[in-house]
Amino acid sequence: MSNILESVNKRTQLVGQNRLELLLFKLNGRQRFGINVFKVKEVLQCPPLTSLPRLNSNVRGIAHVRGMTISVIDLSAATGGRPIENIENCFIIISEYNRSVQGFLVSSVERIINMNWEAIMPPPQGAGRGSYLTAVTEIENELVEILDVEKILDEISPVNTNISKELDDKLTIDRDLHHHIMVIDDSSVARKQIIRALSSLDLQIDTAKDGKEALDKLRLMAAELEDVSTEIPLIISDIEMPEMDGYTLTAEIRDDPKLRNIKVVLHTSLSGVFNQAMVEKVGANDFIAKFNPDELAAAVNKHLSL
Known part of the structure; x- marks a missing residue:
């Protein structure tokens, strides 16, 4: 032991x-x-x-x-x-x-x-x-x-998935645009939690259960688009996933000229200083520890309001 x-x-x-x-x-x-x-x-x-x-x-x-x-x-x-x-x-x-x-x-x-x-x-x-x-x-x-x-x-012990009214009143995202994002997580419960937390932002949300499935979907879109970020400007990805983890997915996105402009928020139950170093190494735009609906919504608001 x-x-x-x-x-x-x-x-x-x-x-x-x-x-x-x-x-x-x-x-x-x-x-x-x-x-x-x-x-x-x-x-x-x-x-x-x-x-x-x-x-x-x-x-x-x-x-x-x-x-x-x-x-x-x-x-x-x-x-x-x-x-x-x-x-x-x-x-x-x-x-x-x-x-x-x-x-x-x-x-x-x-x-x-x-x-x-x-x-x-x-x-x-x-x-x-x-x-x-x-x-x-x-x-x-x-x-x-x-x-x-x-x-x-x-x-x-169910987690709270509702964003606070105080934050909701401060969000600057244009909800009439119905921004298209992708949520990637191997846990079906985690995917549902994220979708519920972001429901008031009027987003179009695609999902994938791991990094490989997400990358396949993005590359399929890349066959039709020069810059996939014009269709999906943001993805929210778990780190720990079968077949391809979130760090590797992010690195693949940054290496592909048609995908590299997509904003990537890593959203994970992992914690520790090493995560921030890896966020910078692979080129992710943000890192959020699960699960705080206000922090998640604020990050989405920030990256979709730029």
């Missing part, structure tokens, strides 16, 4: 190379699951949990870890499986998503593996836990499932 914790702290060098590292774990049974190491703050033997009234049924309790009080979510129960038993012999993966820290209760933690995003594929129809999968990959001839954590968290 100490080796895993040491590895968790040394992974920023892979960002921007269309690579990631997955922490492998199991819930109930033999099925392996993975979580991106960049989301992981710590892995611990499950500490004593305190039950509180009116907790969501998938929250096993509250843990006190290094001065923080965090909710511990049973990942098996949250994805429709049976609750994990004998939790004193289990582990919690402490992670940060969408500006909040939570613990995920898992039965066991295995190791970290280095992967290329091209080897991370969208889930097949009808696979495993169905709507709770955001991607799959194959390791040692076994299917590894990558869960849609944003969907799980939204079911337990």
